Amino acid sequence: xxxxxxxxxxxxxxxxxxxxxxxxxxxxxxxxxxxxxxxxxxxxxxxxxxxxxxxxxxxxxxxxxxxxxxxxxxxxxxxxxxxxxxxxxxxxxxxxxxx
Amino acid sequence: xxxxxxxxxxxxxxxxxxxxxxxxxxxxxxxxxxxxxxxxxxxxxxxxxxxxxxxxxxxxxxxxxxxxxxxxxxxxxxxxxxxxxxxxxxxxxxxxxxxxxxxxxxxxxxxxxxxxxxxxxxxxxxxxxxxxxxxxxxxxxxxxxxxxxxxxxxxxxxxxxxxxxxxxxxxxxxxxxxxxxxxxxxxxxxxxxxxxxxxxxxxxxxxxxxxxxxxxxxxxxxxxxxxxxxxxxxxxxxxxxxxxxxxxxxxxxxxxxxxxxxxxxxxxxxxxxxxxxxxxxxxxxxxxxxxxxxxxxxxxxxxxxxxxxxxxxxxxxxxxxxxxxxxxxxxxxxxxxxxxxxxxxxxxxxxxxxxxxxxxxxxxxxxxxxxxxxxxxxxxxxxxxxxxxxxxxxxxxxxxxxxxxxxxxxxxxxxxxxxxxxxxxxxxxxxxxxxxxxxxxxxxxxxxxxxxxxxxxxxxxxxxxxxxxxxxxxxxxxxxxxxxxxxxxxxxxxxxxxxxxxxxxxxxxxxxxxxxxxxxxxxxxxxxxxxxxxxxxxxxxxxxxxxxxxxxxxxxxxxxxxxxxxxxxxxxxxxxxxxxxxxxxxxxxxxxxxxxxxxxxxxxxxxxxxxxxxxxxxxxxxxxxxxxxxxxx
Numbered sequence: 217x218x219x220x221x222x223x224x225x226x227x228x229x230x231x232x233x234x235x236x237x238x239x240x241x242x243x244x245x246x247x248x249x250x251x252x253x254x255x256x257x258x259x260x261x262x263x264x265x266x267x268x269x270x271x272x273x274x275x276x277x278x279x280x281x282x283x284x285x286x287x288x289x290x291x292x293x294x295x296x297x298x299x300x301x302x303x304x305x306x307x308x309x310x311x312x313x314x315x
Numbered sequence: 316x317x318x319x320x321x322x323x324x325x326x327x328x329x330x331x332x333x334x335x336x337x338x339x340x341x342x343x344x345x346x347x348x349x350x351x352x353x354x355x356x357x358x359x360x361x362x363x364x365x366x367x368x369x370x371x372x373x374x375x376x377x378x379x380x381x382x383x384x385x386x387x388x389x390x391x392x393x394x395x396x397x398x399x400x401x402x403x404x405x406x407x408x409x410x411x412x413x414x415x416x417x418x419x420x421x422x423x424x425x426x427x428x429x430x431x432x433x434x435x436x437x438x439x440x441x442x443x444x445x446x447x448x449x450x451x452x453x454x455x456x457x458x459x460x461x462x463x464x465x466x467x468x469x470x471x472x473x474x475x476x477x478x479x480x481x482x483x484x485x486x487x488x489x490x491x492x493x494x495x496x497x498x499x500x501x502x503x504x505x506x507x508x509x510x511x512x513x514x515x516x517x518x519x520x521x522x523x524x525x526x527x528x529x530x531x532x533x534x535x536x537x538x539x540x541x542x543x544x545x546x547x548x549x550x551x552x553x554x555x556x557x558x559x560x561x562x563x564x565x566x567x568x569x570x571x572x573x574x575x576x577x578x579x580x581x582x583x584x585x586x587x588x589x590x591x592x593x594x595x596x597x598x599x600x601x602x603x604x605x606x607x608x609x610x611x612x613x614x615x616x617x618x619x620x621x622x623x624x625x626x627x628x629x630x631x632x633x634x635x636x637x638x639x640x641x642x643x644x645x646x647x648x649x650x651x652x653x654x655x656x657x658x659x660x661x662x663x664x665x666x667x668x669x670x671x672x673x674x675x676x677x678x679x680x681x682x683x684x685x686x687x688x689x690x691x692x693x694x695x696x697x698x699x700x701x702x703x704x705x706x707x708x709x710x711x712x713x714x715x716x717x718x719x720x721x722x723x724x725x726x727x728x729x730x731x732x733x734x735x736x737x738x739x740x741x742x743x744x745x746x747x748x749x750x751x752x753x754x755x756x757x758x759x760x761x762x763x764x765x766x767x768x769x770x771x772x773x774x775x776x777x778x779x780x781x782x783x784x785x786x787x788x789x790x791x792x793x794x795x796x797x798x799x800x801x802x803x804x805x806x807x808x809x810x811x812x813x814x815x816x817x818x819x820x821x822x823x824x825x826x827x828x829x830x831x832x833x834x835x836x837x838x839x840x841x842x843x844x845x846x847x848x849x850x851x852x853x854x855x856x857x858x859x860x861x862x863x864x865x866x867x868x869x870x871x872x873x874x875x876x877x878x879x880x881x882x883x884x885x886x887x888x889x890x891x892x893x894x895x896x897x898x899x900x901x902x903x904x905x906x907x908x909x910x911x912x913x914x915x916x917x918x919x920x921x922x923x924x925x926x927x928x929x930x931x932x933x934x935x936x937x938x939x940x941x942x943x944x945x946x947x948x
Contacts, residue, residue, distance in 0.1 A: 237928045246924075311922025 222263035230256035243295045243305040247288075254284050321810070322409075322527065325391040328374060332391045332408050335371045335418060336461065339364045340454035346447035354443050358436075361446035362429045365453055369422035376415050384810060387412055390463055397466075402518060409463035409526060413811035416660060417460035417590060420667045424582040425453045427785035431675050432574040434781035435682065439572075445485060449578065452478035456583040460590055465514045465524040468591075472510060472555070475584055476503045482578075483571040495567035502564040506554015510591075513547035516540065526594070533597040541598055545605025548595050549612065556588025556642050558616045563871040565639055566623070569631040569688075573678030576631060580638040581671035586663050589642065592649040593656050596812055600652065609650030610736070614743045617643030619869055621750035625757070626865030628854055629688045630677045633758050634670070637714065640747060641666045647744060648729040651736045653814030657805040658728040660812075664804075665721035665796045669713040672789035676707035679782055680762060683775040690761040691852055692770055697763040699775045702783040704763050706790035711759050713793040715752040715834050718823065721797035727827050728819060734826055741826075748830050752837030760845045768852060 229252055236249025258277045265273030299305050325332065342364035346357045353360070379387045388411035396406040410418075429449060436442045455474025462468035484496025517524045520540060521532035533541065552558065557565035565585070569576055579585060592599065592609060599606050620639030627633045645663050648655035681688060683700050697704040713720040716727060726748060734741030769775065777783065805816035823831065857863060864870065 234932055238925055238932065241925070307924040310924070 217267060219263040219267045222259060226256040226259040226263070229253075229259065241306045241308050243298070243307050243310075246307060247291055247295065251284065251288070254280060321385055322388050322390045322411075323386050325389050325410075328378060329389045329391055329410060331371070332375060332389075332410050332461065333393060335368045335422070336408075336454050336457045338367045339450040339457070343447045343450035343454060346443055346450070349443075351443075357443035358429075358433050358446045361450045362426065362433065364450055365422055365426040365429050368453065368457065369419075369426050372415065372418040372422050375410055376419055379410075379412070379415060388810060402522065404464065404466050404524065406467050407463040407525075408461045410461065411811050412807050412809075413590075413593065413660065414460045416664060416808075417586070418457060420586075420664055421453060421456050421460065421582045424667050424671045424789070425449075425578065427788055428574050428578050428582065428671060428675065431577075431678070431782050431785040432572075434779045435574055435678055436572065441485075445482075445572070448478055448481045448485070449574075452482065452578060452583055456587070459587055463526055465517055465526070465529065468594075469510060469514055472551075472587065473507065475555070475587060476500060476507065479503075479568070479575075479579055479584055482575040483568045485571055485575065489570065491567075492570035495564075495570035499564040499568050502561050503554045506551045506561055509547040509550025509554070513544050513551060516544055516547070529595075530597040533601055536598070536601050538602060541601035542604045545595075545599050545602045546608060548591060548598065549605065549608055552588030552591045552646070553612060554588075555591070556585045556646065557639055558588065558612045558643065558646055559619055560874075562616060562619065562639055563868065563875055566632055566635050566868055566871075569629070569635055573631065573674060573681060576635070577671045577674035577678070580635070580674060581667045585638060585642050586645075586667070589645040589649055589659055589663055592646065593659055593812060596649075596653075596656060599650075606650050606652060610647055610740055611650075613643045613646030613648070613650055614740050615643070616640070617647060617747040618743055618750075619643075621747050621754065622861070622865050623868055624754035625750060626862050628690050630680065630690050630693075630758065630762060631674075631688055633690075633754060634674055634677060637751065637754065638666075638670060640751060641670065641714070644726060644729050644744065644747070647733060647740060651732050651740075653812065654735060654817065655729065655732045656812035656814050657808045657816070658725065658732055660808060661800060661804045662722075662725035662729055664800065665713065665725045665793070668789055668796050669710040669721060669793040672710035672786060672793050673707055673714070675782070675786055675789065676703050676710065679703040679778040679786065680707075682778050682782070684769070685773050687770065687773070690758065691850055691854070692768055692773075693762045694765040694768040694850065695763070696775060700777045702777060702786060706783075706786040707763070708759070709790035709793045711755050713797075715755050715838070716748060716830065717834075718831075719798055721793050721795070724797035724801045724819075727823070727830060730830055731820075731824060731826050745826075745830060745833060749833035749837040752834040753841045756838045756841035757845050760841065761850055764846065765850055768850065 233249045233251075233253035233256060236252065237246050240246050240249065258280055261273035261277050261280075263273075265271060265277075295305055298310055302309060339361075342360055346353055346361060349357065379389075388409070391408040391410060393406045393408065395403065397404040429446070432445065432449065436445050439445065452475065455471050455478050457471070459468055459471030459475060462471060480496050480500040483499050484493050486492045487496075514524050517529055517532075520536070521528050523529070536544070550561075553561045568579060571579075599609065617640045620636045620641070620643055622636075624633050624636030624640060627636060641662070645659040645666070648659035648662065679700065680693065680696060680703060683696065683703070684693060687693075709720070713722040716723040718724075730741060730744045730748065733744045801819055801821065805814075805819065808814070809816055820827070854866070857866075867873070
């Protein structure tokens with residue numbers, strides 16, 4: 217099979233994710249955009265694994281999903297903490313660490 | 316032709332000659348570290364140390380007298396001091412006819428000054444320290460005169476400089492004393508520069524700085540080097556002996572306690588220059604230019620010193636001017652060549668007696684007058700402080716050269732020798748004798764005669780015995796030293812100076828009569844000016860340029876200031892300006908540029924997460940683009 221269409225889809229998803237991270241202020245939405253980028257990458261790996269008839273890409277995808285799940289736990293807890301102290305989830309407001 | 320001494324190695328008592336130096340040095344160290352426990356006995360310890368040195372010197376002297384002339388110059392090798400690839404410097408002592416006379420003068424007059432100081436410094440709480448410094452001074456001076464090597468001599472030379480610095484500035488709570496000490500030290504450094512360069516050229520040319528090697532090598536020296544070396548040694552001698560142009564420190568050195576002045580002027584320090592010139596006669600004899608320079612320096616200084624002496628009101632400064640003048644006589648004699656060496660030493664010894672006598676006498680007067688030094692506040696003291704007066708009078712008669720006192724013989728010989736070599740120097744020396752008579756008579760009249768001009772509350776009294784006994788002894792020697800040594804000293808010094816003894820006159824020669832005539836004129840003039848009318852209470856304003864110049868030390872300080880101090884200040888200010896306006900601006904500029912840059916770069920860190928994301932995306936895109944493009948290429 218040709219992975220072309222999967223790749224087009226993955227590229228579109230990745231671009232949407234990237235733009236989402238860059239333009240959205242809401243931390244939760246930015247977070248979802250990051251997930252979108254991760255999944256776009258997963259899609260590429262799965263597609264190639266299928267096209268080449270190997271299992272490497274699929275195994276790697278599992279790893280990515282596990283890591284993403286762990287990352288979500290940490291990321292969401294940070295966002296919740298920020299929300300508790302600042303009553304906002306805007307990423308622009310949390311800029312206290314600059315010089 | 317230079318006759319070299321025949322040296323014999325030390326045997327018997329001579330091998331202990333180093334004790335002369337070691338005893339006062341060890342006692343000095345002991346007193347300095349000993350602490351307050353020694354406050355009550357320290358000064359007697361110091362006196363004892365110098366007396367030990369003196370008795371040792373006397374024993375060695377007696378030994379030499381009894382031995383034949385060929386066995387009188389004794390070397391005492393001590394230890395290998397410096398051993399490097401090219402040079403080997405042996406520290407050793409040379410006890411010969413010349414150095415033993417110095418050792419006797421230093422320890423003899425030194426012990427009298429020590430004893431006197433016990434009384435003079437009785438109420439000073441730092442007396443122990445004072446005596447430690449005095450002992451250090453004696454030890455350093457003995458190293459200087461007993462060394463058998465210019466490098467060892469230099470150790471004593473610097474030690475004397477240090478001790479004089481410590482003693483001149485002994486009352487360091489007075490800013491003037493601290494400044495005077497610094498001035499003496501710095502001006503001595505200028506002379507030391509000449510001395511070090513002379514020693515270095517000896518090491519370079521002869522491969523050794525031992526007297527023996529230098530005397531041998533000097534005979535084969537080419538004229539350039541003998542002149543250079545002679546002039547460098549003269550510069551060193553000028554610094555230590557306060558000769559023009561390095562004379563300015565001596566007058567300020569009066570800030571020290573009076574016994575220190577006596578020690579510096581009579582027994583130690585200023586005599587070192589004369590000693591150096593006489594000891595280096597082998598070098599000076601090879602260069603007419605260098606000897607002429609010595610004569611010139613001596614002649615100028617003897618006139619300058621006498622000139623300053625005429626116009627000072629401070630009794631110690633008059634005596635200081637007089638010392639400069641008398642050392643000038645010695646320098647002149649030393650520069651005259653073989654004919655003068657013995658006379659230089661002769662005058663140095665007699666001067667040691669009568670100048671120590673007069674300085675200690677001045678100290679006794681100050682003691683009586685509550686430490687007032689202004690002669691305009693004295694007057695009529697002859698009846699009150701009789702011992703001081705009579706002893707001082709002996710010193711006075713000796714210095715102006717009344718026969719048969721000490722100064723008459725020694726000074727008269729120098730004047731006659733000067734006439735033999737150069738009429739100009741002779742006339743100057745003759746004139747100097749007249750001026751000496753003038754200022755010394757002025758001092759006598761203002762201090763001991765005339766009406767009482769004492770300040771309120773001053774009750775003059777004679778000093779205690781511990782101070783007057785040394786005065787009496789010194790007065791005795793001021794009277795007899797000339798007669799004792801007149802017929803003997805030339806012959807005695809013949810091997811050390813390489814000069815053949817001349818017949819010396821006992822009765823005044825025509826020049827001697829002329830000298831006495833001038834002396835009488837000087838005394839008469841002083842009597843007419845200061846003896847017949849009352850002395851004004853403050854120095855009368857004067858338009859006489861001679862008086863003004865004399866009161867200002869012939870503008871010695873102003874000349875130094877203009878020639879050395881101001882240019883140095885300008886240079887220093889220039890360097891500071893260069894430092895702050897050029898170097899600092901450069902260094903600070905680099906710092907400013909970087910901090911400005913970083914202040915600007917810091918703005919990149921906005922804290923905006925989205926901006927970081929954008930930056931990162933652009934970066935990734937760029938990296939990707941580069942990778943792809945290189946793959947394509």
